[in-house]
Amino acid sequence: MTTNGTGTHGAVLADTPPERDRPLVELRGAGKSYGNIHALHGVDLAVHPGRVTCVLGDNGAGKSTLIKIISGLHQHTEGEFLVDGEPVRFTTPREALDRGIATVYQDLAVVPLMPVWRNFFLGSEMTKGPWPFRRLDIARMKKTADEELRNMGIVLDDLEQPIGTLSGGQRQCVVIARAVYFGARVLILDEPTAALGVKQSGVVLKYIAAARDRGLGVIFITHNPHHAYMVGDHFTVLRLGTVELSAARSEIGLEELTHHMAGGAELAALKHELAQVRGVDVDELPEEGDLQAPVASSSEGTS
Numbered sequence: 001m002t003t004n005g006t007g008t009h010g011a012v013l014a015d016t017p018p019e020r021d022r023p024l025v026e027l028r029g030a031g032k033s034y035g036n037i038h039a040l041h042g043v044d045l046a047v048h049p050g051r052v053t054c055v056l057g058d059n060g061a062g063k064s065t066l067i068k069i070i071s072g073l074h075q076h077t078e079g080e081f082l083v084d085g086e087p088v089r090f091t092t093p094r095e096a097l098d099r100g101i102a103t104v105y106q107d108l109a110v111v112p113l114m115p116v117w118r119n120f121f122l123g124s125e126m127t128k129g130p131w132p133f134r135r136l137d138i139a140r141m142k143k144t145a146d147e148e149l150r151n152m153g154i155v156l157d158d159l160e161q162p163i164g165t166l167s168g169g170q171r172q173c174v175v176i177a178r179a180v181y182f183g184a185r186v187l188i189l190d191e192p193t194a195a196l197g198v199k200q201s202g203v204v205l206k207y208i209a210a211a212r213d214r215g216l217g218v219i220f221i222t223h224n225p226h227h228a229y230m231v232g233d234h235f236t237v238l239r240l241g242t243v244e245l246s247a248a249r250s251e252i253g254l255e256e257l258t259h260h261m262a263g264g265a266e267l268a269a270l271k272h273e274l275a276q277v278r279g280v281d282v283d284e285l286p287e288e289g290d291l292q293a294p295v296a297s298s299s300e301g302t303s
């Protein structure tokens with residue numbers, strides 16, 4: 001495990017256990033400045049096939065900036081970004097996609113009023129017949145969408161229903177299955193459970209595990225250490241744009257991860273501030289180093 005406040009990357013790499021496989025995607029001392037704002041600095045991250053890399057951090061920590069570099073929306077301004085061991089610099093998301101890097105954004109690129117199967121093939125529709133009589137191969141698209149969703153363990157009653165009528169969790173799952181079908185090797189999920197309830201979050205976590213089991217390298221961005229710990233193989237906590245913690249699952253427990261996310265010192269400061277507000281009983285709040293997190297009961301089944 002590596003904890004540091006500077007984000008120097010040598011230490012992180014040295015502590016990574018010997019890998020059987022080369023990383024699909026790797027950042028080495030990568031950073032990004034927007035003019036004078038240093039959003040990200042000295043970040044190391046490796047994404048391996050069949051593993052889930054969780055990126056945690058508070059608001060403004062640099063999580064979105066990090067995935068924007070990998071997904072081709074922004075370019076890094078320092079360090080290196082490698083795909084299959086080769087330094088790259090994407091100028092459009094299309095280039096990332098062509099290398100098998102698919103990103104599922106929180107606002108999901110779906111058309112709510114279109115049927116599930118149409119959304120599954122949006123922009124990559126199957127056609128049949130010779131030109132100029134080429135037309136949509138609806139039957140084959142429906143059949144394929146159905147098969148692919150079932151392969152991921154997603155069973156929907158009716159693929160004709162508008163995707164907007166599915167729950168948030170189901171929509172996430174359809175988009176994940178779509179990325180897998182269209183050949184993603186790396187799946188980036190930006191806070192897929194943020195707007196979901198407990199049960200729906202569980203469903204999405206299940207499909208993250210399914211994508212991992214199919215050999216994809218997954219980057220799972222989340223605020224929630226419990227969700228991260230249920231599926232994660234590696235945890236990277238960002239704070240103010242640098243890597244505060246980088247640890248393999250075997251090196252860190254949920255309790256410690258939660259503590260890093262919460263920021264013990266900040267919690268103490270918050271408690272002090274709340275003490276100034278009438279009506280808040282600060283004795284009820286946890287002490288620093290006293291953050292007991294419940295053990296995730298389903299972690300065995302999903303890792």
Ligand SMILES: Nc1ncnc2c1ncn2[C@@H]1O[C@H](COP(=O)(O)OP(=O)(O)OP(=O)(O)O)[C@@H](O)[C@H]1O
Binds near residue numbers: 065066
């Ligand atoms: N286009 C931009 N121009 C200038 N500053 C930016 C830009 N995008 C992000 N930043 C700054 O970079 C820092 C990191 O932002 P980022 O969006 O990566 O954080 P985040 O971890 O995704 O936060 P959140 O949890 O709120 O989504 C912030 O201080 C933010 O204000």
Ligand SMILES: [Mg+2]
Binds near residue numbers: 063064065
């Ligand atoms: Mg963000």
